[in-house]
Amino acid sequence: MSTLRLHRQGEAPLEVLQDKALAGRDASCDVVVVDKSVSRRHAYLERRGEGWAVVDQGSANGTFLDGKPVTDAPLRQGQELRFGMVSLRVEIESDLPQTMMMPAGTVEPPATMLMPNPSFEAPPAPKPPVAPSRPMPPPAPPAPQPASARRPAEPPPPRALTPTEEAAAFLGLGPGTSQEAVARRFEEMSSDIQAKVQTAPTPALRDRYQRNLDELRKACETLAPGFGGGSPRVEDLPSAQPSVSPDDMDVSIPAPLRAAPASAAAASPAATGAPPPATTAIGFLVATILALSAFFCMSNQKMQKTYKANQKSSDRNQAKAAAEQFGAMASLEQVGALVAGQLKICNKAAVPVEVKWLGAVYLETTASGDSKVKSYNSDNCRGEFNLTLAPGSEEKIALKGTSEKCNWNGQGLFYALALKDPRAPDSFLRSSGTLNNRQDCVTIGEGL
Amino acid sequence: MSKPPTPKPRPAGPKKFGTSTWIAAAFLLPALATAGYFGRNWNATRLILAREDSEHQERLNRNAVLSKVYDVLQNKKLQVCNKSQDTLKIQWVAAAYHDGKNLRVFDSGRCSAWQEVTLASGDNRVLTLTSAQEGCNWNGAVVYFAMRFSRESEEVIRHYNYVAHYSGFDRDCYTQE
Numbered sequence: 102m103s104t105l106r107l108h109r110q111g112e113a114p115l116e117v118l119q120d121k122a123l124a125g126r127d128a129s130c131d132v133v134v135v136d137k138s139v140s141r142r143h144a145y146l147e148r149r150g151e152g153w154a155v156v157d158q159g160s161a162n163g164t165f166l167d168g169k170p171v172t173d174a175p176l177r178q179g180q181e182l183r184f185g186m187v188s189l190r191v192e193i194e195s196d197l198p199q200t201m202m203m204p205a206g207t208v209e210p211p212a213t214m215l216m217p218n219p220s221f222e223a224p225p226a227p228k229p230p231v232a233p234s235r236p237m238p239p240p241a242p243p244a245p246q247p248a249s250a251r252r253p254a255e256p257p258p259p260r261a262l263t264p265t266e267e268a269a270a271f272l273g274l275g276p277g278t279s280q281e282a283v284a285r286r287f288e289e290m291s292s293d294i295q296a297k298v299q300t301a302p303t304p305a306l307r308d309r310y311q312r313n314l315d316e317l318r319k320a321c322e323t324l325a326p327g328f329g330g331g332s333p334r335v336e337d338l339p340s341a342q343p344s345v346s347p348d349d350m351d352v353s354i355p356a357p358l359r360a361a362p363a364s365a366a367a368a369s370p371a372a373t374g375a376p377p378p379a380t381t382a383i384g385f386l387v388a389t390i391l392a393l394s395a396f397f398c399m400s401n402q403k404m405q406k407t408y409k410a411n412q413k414s415s416d417r418n419q420a421k422a423a424a425e426q427f428g429a430m431a432s433l434e435q436v437g438a439l440v441a442g443q444l445k446i447c448n449k450a451a452v453p454v455e456v457k458w459l460g461a462v463y464l465e466t467t468a469s470g471d472s473k474v475k476s477y478n479s480d481n482c483r484g485e486f487n488l489t490l491a492p493g494s495e496e497k498i499a500l501k502g503t504s505e506k507c508n509w510n511g512q513g514l515f516y517a518l519a520l521k522d523p524r525a526p527d528s529f530l531r532s533s534g535t536l537n538n539r540q541d542c543v544t545i546g547e548g549l
Numbered sequence: 550m551s552k553p554p555t556p557k558p559r560p561a562g563p564k565k566f567g568t569s570t571w572i573a574a575a576f577l578l579p580a581l582a583t584a585g586y587f588g589r590n591w592n593a594t595r596l597i598l599a600r601e602d603s604e605h606q607e608r609l610n611r612n613a614v615l616s617k618v619y620d621v622l623q624n625k626k627l628q629v630c631n632k633s634q635d636t637l638k639i640q641w642v643a644a645a646y647h648d649g650k651n652l653r654v655f656d657s658g659r660c661s662a663w664q665e666v667t668l669a670s671g672d673n674r675v676l677t678l679t680s681a682q683e684g685c686n687w688n689g690a691v692v693y694f695a696m697r698f699s700r701e702s703e704e705v706i707r708h709y710n711y712v713a714h715y716s717g718f719d720r721d722c723y724t725q726e
Contacts, residue, residue, distance in 0.1 A: 376569045383573040390580040397587035404594045408601065417605055424608045427615035432650045434618045460712025462693045464621075472617055474714040515645050517695030517712050531658040533643030533695055 138185025268323035283325035442539030448490035450546025463513035482507035630673035635700040646690035660685035
């Protein structure tokens with residue numbers, strides 16, 4: 102029989118007593134390595150014949166031998182075994198009479214420390230098996246390994262332990278321990294696990310811790326029936342090896358959670374109840390968009406009410422009706438039908454031409470800004486109207502009289518005039534036309 | 550001596566994405582679609598309302614201008630009512646009217662088909678002229694007009710020249726009393 106000792110610089114060496122010991126950060130491990138880089142159930146240390154081997158249990162930060170990552174490798178004297186960031190020197194002694202575990206050192210967290218199970222006492226020599234209160238199932242078979250990972254020559258399996266021995270090994274007590282000692286041991290070990298059950302971040306972990314607690318309770322019940330620690334909830338009895346394999350443990354925990362450090366997990370949004378920042382940002386965005394939608398919806402309804410009110414508005418309807426009525430005038434307005442033009446008479450005759458009568462229609466803008474249509478009639482100004490145009494002359498008409506009706510500046514919309522015919526003094530030549538926007542000459546006397 | 554490989558890095562800090570992130574993101578698309586739908590409707594209504602307001606204001610402004618044009622340039626029928634005791638003889642008439650696009654002028658002096666119109670006392674007539682001559686086919690439409698007419702009694706014949714904006718006078722009639 103060989104003994105495996107693990108040395109860490111500045112720490113007391115640790116001897117592995119079991120044929121198969123679980124190393125990890127979890128308090129329920131056979132070899133507890135308290136360091137954040139070490140998984141809760143990191144690796145098994147197995148006795149194989151006269152030697153030892155390490156089997157990684159899917160740890161997050163890996164198991165290394167002399168710097169090389171390994172999953173299942175034999176241990177040799179003087180090798181450097183590293184769990185995550187924790188380096189241990191391997192010492193194997195082949196002539197020790199029995200495997201034993203050394204007491205823990207006194208290094209306090211948070212410094213990395215290596216310690217055995219708390220309050221561990223070396224088990225006494227095995228006694229004849231005691232019949233358990235209930236039949237115990239055989240120990241859980243080891244997790245299947247890929248064929249390529251198996252060693253070509255498997256060592257013979259270790260001797261099967263009785264349920265009482267397994268329970269005693271699980272608790273680190275002797276098979277004949279009193280109920281009080283078992284109860285104390287239960288209190289010691291269960292307090293930590295119960296705390297973990299209370300603070301487990303996921304339901305899967307909570308179930309796992311609860312099963313560990315149940316196994317602890319069953320082990321105590323097996324070792325000292327009626328020890329007072331409560332009745333177990335499940336039927337199968339505990340074994341010295343954890344019934345939950347590390348593989349299952351790792352699978353049950355989501356990969357991101359396993360990769361996250363414990364402190365980070367504790368401070369994660371799920372633990373604190375706060376959503377991730379991205380959720381907050383997207384949620385805020387969604388809320389903003391929904392608020393915008395609500396604004397659009399309500400504003401749209403309000404505008405549609407306004408639109409309907411406008412449709413029924415008498416003011417608008419009157420304006421529309423008027424616009425339809427005035428529609429025909431739009432083109433006339435565009436051609437300047439009400440824009441006054443200047444009356445300019447051009448005498449094209451070779452003789453003087455006398456204008457006997459002149460009439461015009463014009464717009465007069467009142468002081469209030471309104472327009473009023475007025476007319477000028479030279480018959481109303483008989484003593485004052487006297488207009489004779491010399492041959493070839495051009496004259497802008499602007500008439501001034503004593504009375505208001507005889508004043509006209511020549512700006513008008515329509516004109517009509519009567520010329521005395523030089524060829525027949527008793528007859529008149531008449532002409533008429535529009536003046537709106539007109540700038541050219543009104544020609545008279547052509548052909549005379 | 551070879552340097553030992555560094556362990557796998559661990560993510561630090563809280564998770565940036567989680568299930569809640571994806572749930573929130575799942576709401577993002579419907580929210581965007583809803584906002585887009587309501588936004589389009591809102592914008593369409595806003596544009597319609599703005600266009601209505603703009604058109605109404607423009608209509609009011611146009612109406613203000615066109616009402617003057619309408620009041621002045623409305624075509625009427627040139628009707629002469631003789632309510633005098635004399636016989637009314639219209640030798641010449643000129644009328645400005647519009648055809649909807651431009652102002653036009655009818656001048657009887659340029660139309661060979663025009664004949665003096667005689668209205669006995671109490672008679673009334675819409676002045677028109679039907680002729681193939683250019684500018685001489687006139688249905689009596691009038692905005693402005695000028696006339697030379699005479700009132701003949703047994704004692705005297707008086708001649709008048711008249712020009713005005715035709716507003717119908719008495720019962721849409723140019724009335725001589």
